[in-house]
Amino acid sequence: MKYLNPKADLTFKRVFGEHPDLVMSLLNALLPLTADQEIADIEYLPSEMVPENPLRKNSIVDVRCKDKQGRQFIVEMQMIWSPEFKQRVLFNASKAYVRQMNVGEEYELLQPVYSLNLVNEIFEPELEGYYHHYQMIHVENSDKVIDGLQLIFVELPKFTPHSYSEKRMQVLWLRYLTEINDETREVPEELMANPEVKKAVDALEVSAFTDAQLA
Numbered sequence: 001m002k003y004l005n006p007k008a009d010l011t012f013k014r015v016f017g018e019h020p021d022l023v024m025s026l027l028n029a030l031l032p033l034t035a036d037q038e039i040a041d042i043e044y045l046p047s048e049m050v051p052e053n054p055l056r057k058n059s060i061v062d063v064r065c066k067d068k069q070g071r072q073f074i075v076e077m078q079m080i081w082s083p084e085f086k087q088r089v090l091f092n093a094s095k096a097y098v099r100q101m102n103v104g105e106e107y108e109l110l111q112p113v114y115s116l117n118l119v120n121e122i123f124e125p126e127l128e129g130y131y132h133h134y135q136m137i138h139v140e141n142s143d144k145v146i147d148g149l150q151l152i153f154v155e156l157p158k159f160t161p162h163s164y165s166e167k168r169m170q171v172l173w174l175r176y177l178t179e180i181n182d183e184t185r186e187v188p189e190e191l192m193a194n195p196e197v198k199k200a201v202d203a204l205e206v207s208a209f210t211d212a213q214l215a
Helices: 009-017 020-030 085-098 168-179 195-202
Strands: 043-045 063-066 072-078 113-119 131-137 145-155
Touching: 009 020, 009 063, 009 072, 020 063, 020 072, 020 113, 020 168, 020 195, 072 085, 085 113, 085 145, 168 195
Parallel strands: 072 113, 113 145
Antiparallel strands: 043 063, 063 072, 131 145
16 A cells, blocks of 8 residues: 655645544644543634735635634644744734634634644754643743633654653654655554544545646
8 A cells, every 4th residue: 555645735634624533633632732621523714814904914724623612723734844934823823813803892702723833844953842832921920821822833853652652642643644654555553543543544545646636
């Protein structure tokens, strides 16, 4: 069996932009959510966020969705790191946050926006961990948090399966993203044993793509 790289633009969007159950599983595994915050449903939103003012900058993300509570989730797969990527992530998350409100609505209706960014390069070499969680906190009292935007960056090259052994689905999804590529002919049994990951693996089979898509 031949597979395509799950990190490639076409495959990533097909797997996580067309299968609500898979992107929901990925988000629950990788976002900093407590048990009572886990996502139970997903509705896809347009990946292109067109500005109301044509003079403002347009932006496109890989996957954007929300749950019934109104929380929004942005998922990006970044193959090549660039210094301005963090600013782009903040820009897109802020845009999603602001666009929730219409004229006359109350601020209390605003729901959090989570931005999950998977990066195929090491961009924080001085930090040991691969998981970087940013949010707005009080500088002197970090337990004081202003909810709204949460930005998560994952450095895929730093990941090793034993890093988060207690978070099984996180390990499986990160193994899916780091162990499968164009050279893969046999997928590890541990990945195929999980129904969600197996579905994501099956979606990578070369036979599922047209010649035009492969080109």
